[in-house]
Amino acid sequence: MTQQETELIISAQKGNITAFEQLIYNYDKKVLSLALKYVRNEEDARDIYQDVFIRVFKGLKNFQFKSEFSTWLYRIVTNVCLTHKTNIKKREFISIHPDEEQEENENMKQGFEIVDDKPAPDRITDSSEISEHINQALESLPARQKMIFILKHYEGYKLKEIAEILKCGEGTIKKYLFEAVRKMRTQLEDLYYA
Amino acid sequence: MNHKKYKILIDEYFFGDINNAEKNELEEHLKNCALCRSEFNSTKVLHEALLKDKLPDPDENILTEARKELRISLRAEKMKLSLWKRISGKFSSSFFLTPQLAAAAFSFLIIGLIIGYFVFNSPGTVHYSLENIQQQNGNTEAMLSDDMKINNIRFINKNSVDGTVDFTFDAVKPVHIKGKINDPEIQSILTYSMLNEDNPGTRLNTISLINSSSQPQQDNDIKNALLSVIKFDNNQGVRWEAMKLLNKFKFDDQIKKTLLYVLQNDSSSGMRIEAMNKLVEASKSGSSFDRDDLSVLRQKGEQDDNNYIRYQAKTVLKEYK
Numbered sequence: 001m002t003q004q005e006t007e008l009i010i011s012a013q014k015g016n017i018t019a020f021e022q023l024i025y026n027y028d029k030k031v032l033s034l035a036l037k038y039v040r041n042e043e044d045a046r047d048i049y050q051d052v053f054i055r056v057f058k059g060l061k062n063f064q065f066k067s068e069f070s071t072w073l074y075r076i077v078t079n080v081c082l083t084h085k086t087n088i089k090k091r092e093f094i095s096i097h098p099d100e101e102q103e104e105n106e107n108m109k110q111g112f113e114i115v116d117d118k119p120a121p122d123r124i125t126d127s128s129e130i131s132e133h134i135n136q137a138l139e140s141l142p143a144r145q146k147m148i149f150i151l152k153h154y155e156g157y158k159l160k161e162i163a164e165i166l167k168c169g170e171g172t173i174k175k176y177l178f179e180a181v182r183k184m185r186t187q188l189e190d191l192y193y194a
Numbered sequence: 195m196n197h198k199k200y201k202i203l204i205d206e207y208f209f210g211d212i213n214n215a216e217k218n219e220l221e222e223h224l225k226n227c228a229l230c231r232s233e234f235n236s237t238k239v240l241h242e243a244l245l246k247d248k249l250p251d252p253d254e255n256i257l258t259e260a261r262k263e264l265r266i267s268l269r270a271e272k273m274k275l276s277l278w279k280r281i282s283g284k285f286s287s288s289f290f291l292t293p294q295l296a297a298a299a300f301s302f303l304i305i306g307l308i309i310g311y312f313v314f315n316s317p318g319t320v321h322y323s324l325e326n327i328q329q330q331n332g333n334t335e336a337m338l339s340d341d342m343k344i345n346n347i348r349f350i351n352k353n354s355v356d357g358t359v360d361f362t363f364d365a366v367k368p369v370h371i372k373g374k375i376n377d378p379e380i381q382s383i384l385t386y387s388m389l390n391e392d393n394p395g396t397r398l399n400t401i402s403l404i405n406s407s408s409q410p411q412q413d414n415d416i417k418n419a420l421l422s423v424i425k426f427d428n429n430q431g432v433r434w435e436a437m438k439l440l441n442k443f444k445f446d447d448q449i450k451k452t453l454l455y456v457l458q459n460d461s462s463s464g465m466r467i468e469a470m471n472k473l474v475e476a477s478k479s480g481s482s483f484d485r486d487d488l489s490v491l492r493q494k495g496e497q498d499d500n501n502y503i504r505y506q507a508k509t510v511l512k513e514y515k
Contacts, residue, residue: 017268018451025261032252032260042256049260054267134247152209153244159211178205185240 001068009069013061020060024053027070030155031077037154038081038147040135051080067164074165078151082143137187145180152177200230207234208241262426269422273389273415375407385419388436394429401435404442411442421452430462437468445476450483454490463500470494470506477510488514 005026011019028049035048055076063072138146144166151157151165159177163170203220206212212220224231347363373380387400401423404416411417420443423436437456440449449472456469473491477483483491488511495507 015272017272020268021265028261029251029257032257033249036252037249042252045252046256046260046263050264050267053264054271057268057271130243131247131249134244154249159209174202174205177209178202181205181237181240184244185236188240188243189236 001065005069006065009060009063009065013063020057023069024056024073027073028053031073034074034077034150034155035081037150039084044084048077048080048084051084052077055080071161071164075167078147078165082147133188134184137184140187141180141183145176145183148173148176149180149184197227197230197233200224200227201233204230204234204237208237266422266426269418269426270389273385273419273422375404376409376413378413381413381416385415388416388419388423394427394432397423397427397429397432398435401432401439405435405439407442409442410444411439417443417448421448424452425455425459430465433460433462433465434468437465440472445472445479445481450476450481450487454487457494457498457503458490463503466498466500466503470503474506474510477513483510483514 005023008019008023012023031052032045032049035045035052036042039045039048052073056073059076063069138149141149148162148166151162152159157165159170159173163173166173200220200223203212203216207217207220224234343366344363345366371380371383375381384400384404388397391397391400401420404411420436420439424433424440427433427436443449453469453473457466457473460466460469491507491511495504495511498504498507
């Protein structure tokens with residue numbers, strides 16, 4: 001954390017909105033970008049953006065410099081993303097509870113069926129089509145796996161950093177990530193492994 | 195052979211979380227193991243596909259809009275906090291003035307709780323018998339006078355055997371407050387209205403009301419609310435009225451920064467001209483401009499669409515050469 005950032009945080013903790021804005025403008029583009037990658041629609045991403053920074057504003061007085069500000073901020077971002085209810089009514093329920101998630105996984109293993117309405121592999125040529133199929137595969141992942149996958153693949157975080165953000169062990173993150181990769185591969189294999 | 199270990203190494207390889215020793219070990223293993231080689235190739239295909247799925251960064255306009263919304267929310271949030279602080283501050287200062295006062299307040303609290311226990315039996319809804327209403331209001335006709343609006347009648351029991359009916363309704367009574375414009379309570383309500391009223395006409399009237407006072411303004415909450423309105427209200431008429439009210443406040447650094455913000459961001463040339471005029475006036479009265487301020491003026495002097503603003507910005511800059 002730089003000296004300037006520390007000063008901005010202290011000033012923002014005292015209620016200085018200008019300092020708060022200056023502080024978050026170093027991160028807000030990345031926050032919006034992460035939200036957009038997670039929900040894949042602008043309206044929900046903007047809702048997440050608002051929710052995150054209002055929470056940061058209200059909670060900043062409790063920030064005790066025990067971690068990097070960015071880690072603390074992204075912890076809030078991931079929590080808001082994981083609990084966000086979409087306006088588009090696409091996801092009905094998102095579990096952030098590991099037990100429920102496990103149950104969700106089991107259900108998926110047993111009962112998940114992919115409706116074969118995808119185009120034939122030789123037709124998948126443009127990037128928007130690729131993106132659509134990857135999006136579908138991502139949507140099928142449980143919330144935590146999806147978030148970890150996005151942080152690693154699209155945002156380029158190291159496993160250690162993701163573990164700090166999500167407050168769990170590196171081994172757990174690895175487990176989630178590799179499970180996500182396996183599922184993505186299963187989802188996409190008709191298209192790419194023919 | 196431990197294929198499970200190599201499966202993990204393959205994933206780590208593609209996510210770039212593998213060290214050189216592990217990489218060499220994996221490569222050596224792949225030469226001799228067809229199963230893991232197939233796994234490696236499948237994972238490679240997936241990662242190549244994922245690499246093609248490049249998601250662009252959000253559009254600058256979305257970010258600008260999101261920031262704009264956030265600014266309004268933050269100021270409203272701060273206003274809520276400061277109103278609460280003011281109210282709680284009043285209470286705490288009253289309670290701790292003298293022990294006698296604290297004891298009296300405590301007695302009132304206890305009496306209030308006892309009365310409340312007998313009068314209310316559910317939170318949110320007040321239950322009256324017909325006698326209660328008649329005692330409090332003289333008669334039901336008086337209660338249904340012109341001021342009181344009754345709506346949202348909800349019948350709880352309309353098929354009573356003994357002829358008793360049971361229903362709830364909302365009785366909304368307009369509140370009339372009279373006081374000096376500089377009274378803190380009046381100012382709290384006006385500040386709230388200025389920032390939170392949905393109707394721009396009401397926001398405009400609120401600002402006009404404050405403006406109608408002949409006395410100079412000193413209240414910090416009103417000033418902060420006004421500066422927020424000038425910067426972020428989406429109605430130009432409201433912003434303009436707020437800009438006029440600024441004359442009642444003593445020019446300071448916060449006002450200067452707000453005017454520079456308007457100069458940079460307001461799409462209305464009228465607002466920018468008014469901001470420029472106030473800055474020129476401040477400059478003539480000896481207010482100082484720091485390096486950042488001058489840089490804004492320099493930019494406006496060269497790039498603003500409006501000739502007058504360009505001219506006035508250059509005029510201020512000349513004094514600093």
